Amino acid sequence: MIECGPPTKRAKPVFQFAMMTSDMVVCPFLVIVDTREQAPWTFQNIVIEKRPWVVQRKVQTLTTGDYVVERRETQLCIERKSATDLVGSISSGNARFRREHDRMAEIVQSGGFACVVIEGSFSTICEELDAEIGRRVTSSMMIGVTASWPQKYQVPWFFAGDRRYAELLAFRIMLKFWKERKKDE
Numbered sequence: 001m002i003e004c005g006p007p008t009k010r011a012k013p014v015f016q017f018a019m020m021t022s023d024m025v026v027c028p029f030l031v032i033v034d035t036r037e038q039a040p041w042t043f044q045n046i047v048i049e050k051r052p053w054v055v056q057r058k059v060q061t062l063t064t065g066d067y068v069v070e071r072r073e074t075q076l077c078i079e080r081k082s083a084t085d086l087v088g089s090i091s092s093g094n095a096r097f098r099r100e101h102d103r104m105a106e107i108v109q110s111g112g113f114a115c116v117v118i119e120g121s122f123s124t125i126c127e128e129l130d131a132e133i134g135r136r137v138t139s140s141m142m143i144g145v146t147a148s149w150p151q152k153y154q155v156p157w158f159f160a161g162d163r164r165y166a167e168l169l170a171f172r173i174m175l176k177f178w179k180e181r182k183k184d185e
Contacts, residue, residue, distance in 0.1 A: 027055040029178050030070040031171075034062040041067070041080065041167040048175075055171065064103040065114065069174050075112035076177050077104055078170050082163075083120030087129070090145045091137045101153040108154045113177055115156045119166040122146065122159040 025048070033040045043055035062068060065077035079100060081089065089097040104114035118125075126139035150156050160166035 023051060025051050025053045027053055027175075028182075029072075029174070031055060031057045031174065032062065032068045032070050032073070033057050033059050034066045035059055036061070037066045037080070039080075039082070041163075041170065043167065043171055046168065046171055048172075053171075064100065064107065067170060067174070069178055072112075072178070072181065074107065074110070075181070076174065077107050077112070077114040078173060079104065079114070079116045080166065080170065081116055081118045083118065083125050083128075086116075086118055086120070087125065087137050087142070090142065101149060101155055104155045105153040113173075115158060115173065117166045117170045117173075118157060118159045119163040120159060121161045125159075 027043075031043060037059075040057075040059075043053075043057060046053040046055060058070065062073065062077075064079075066080045067078040069076050107114045122142075126142055129135055129137055129139045129142060146157060158166075158169055160169045
């Protein structure tokens with residue numbers, strides 16, 4: 001895109017913003033995304049305190065979770081779930097999701113942080129479950145699992161409302177974790 005001026009002046013590119021690194025913040029850590037992640041977050045268009053952030057990502061196979069901070073793989077873990085995936089994970093995928101929680105619990109027990117970030121609202125998921133008669137998973141089951149698993153495994157679940165807010169929340173969790181750990185070093 002080019003800025004238009006009087007015909008006698010030379011046009012200048014509008015992308016000056018991208019060239020001014022003082023306005024942009026380059027994320028101080030690398031986000032590792034699991035190779036099995038089917039709908040990965042891109043962490044693009046992140047703006048904090050009116051400043052755009054550039055977030056670098058790398059794809060690699062992770063033992064636990066979908067997102068980690070490089071060199072903090074055993075200390076931080078974020079598991080992403082779409083609303084549909086969450087429902088499947090507490091029914092037919094229950095054993096696998098429990099094993100994932102067992103591994104996340106080990107991270108927490110060793111002083112780290114692990115969580116599940118859900119791309120949906122709790123009320124909408126429950127309402128949709130109630131609307132479909134004959135489902136294996138009911139809203140009552142969803143409420144029970146949501147109340148018990150975070151307590152049992154010490155792994156919180158965050159219902160972020162939608163995909164974009166889930167992505168923003170996950171980034172802020174990683175950023176907060178990184179800043180707190182940097183203070184301790």
